[in-house]
Amino acid sequence: MDGSQSSVLELKSSTFFAPVLVLYSNEIYLIAETLQEKISGAPDFFNDSAVLLDLTELNLKGLPVDIEALVSTLRGLHIFPIGIRGGSEAQEKQASALSIPIDSGRSSGSVLFERQNKSKPDIQSQAPVEVIKEVFRATAMLVTQPVRSGQRIYANGDLVILAQVSAGAEIMAEGNIHVYNTLRGRALAGVQGDMAARLFCLDLQAELISVAGVYKTSEDLKDTVIKKPVQVFLQEQALIVVELDN
């Protein structure tokens, strides 16, 4: 052993992306039904996904919601609330009781874990989670074999593919996607919401391209970019596809 065992843990600051679930209705069954539909559309995207609950809209409309019931419904759908914002004092209390951190919304990115019950000392509750500065991501995944129809590839970080991606195949990455060959299948970059993610390919014939959930199907692609080397990125919520030469 090299003595590295002496370190038990390390606190690192890192950033991660999580979808924000903005509620407009307080009908739990309706929320569950709508979510279920979304989940069945993209099971991999939502599987064990963490979300931030945003109750701002509900409280503006004066619609009360039972946090405990909501949280248990979401967990039942394998969606895990990791924070709450825009809630009333009572709702924040309820969330705290369920050990769900409260995002004060005062500063973007900083999440305060406030416990109402401070009777027993809790180191965790006193230290605010650090404001995030650096981006942590898994190393890029490299694929050298063709991705055939019906195959799915998911990369936690960037995804680099040297071979062709067939129609009916699906490639997904939390980071960027590079395809140094023909892309005929579906390619989804930034699937956990990274709006800065980009998609690159040498020959665009894709069935669908997406960055952070904003997508275009092949029907929406202009003839000027079809079969061209391109990059795809988000600009003001719009998906931009440009030829790489330009």
Place this chain on the structure above:
Amino acid sequence: MARVVVVTSGKGGVGKTTTSAAIAMGLAKRGYKTAVIDFDVGLRNLDLIMGCERRVVYDFVNVINGEANLNQALIRDKNCNQLYILPASQTRDKDALSLEGVGRVLEEMSQDFKYIICDSPAGIEKGAYLAMYYADDALVVTNPEVSSVRDSDRMLGILASKSRRAELAMDPIKEYLLLTRYDPVRVEAGEMLGLEDVQEILSLHLLGIIPESKSVLTASNAGIPVILDEKSDAGQAYADVVARYLGEKKPHRFIESKKGFLRKLFGGK
């Protein structure tokens, strides 16, 4: 040890059984002891194409279940004594096959045979999965039309991810393309995908092109593998395929296109 070769496609009706019969006969004719197994349990056809349907007593499922031993179930071909057929059961379904059982039978056959040809059923369900699972080589039979090409592509994905070789991280299955029912006239008229179009999507090692030919149906009805019809174009094409599979260099025939086309396509390989 035998080499296990699966003849597969995903799509039905593209010529898997015709190809299995022809390749098996071709290998056996060259002196290699060869067995061909019908994996299409419930839709048995290989015995008809091989002309041995009246000699079927025991079948593949009987062997797996231990109701018969291999020697009782294997049927020796009447044209070639190096060729044996293991027919499928017509009265059962694909669930009668088990991964473990198929493995056991292939293992036993491996002691005795040089090549074992597995004639896969259509689809990507259990029968097709079991037919390809133990394979060393795969002949992907494709017709020059879009749905067949797409299905072959899907099958190639399964070969690359779900086979025994993939699961054990061994050398991957060697994949070969066999383009069947190819009609150069219709290709030139733009009614059929050309070799180039198919290869753009599949990019596989091309083992051969079998032209659309009346001799195939005639041979099937007579129960004689078409490769034995040495005068027919399809028979010659299959003979070329066997030669190429065994590593011989043969120029591709029956494409009938512009001169230099093939050179352009295969010059680099």
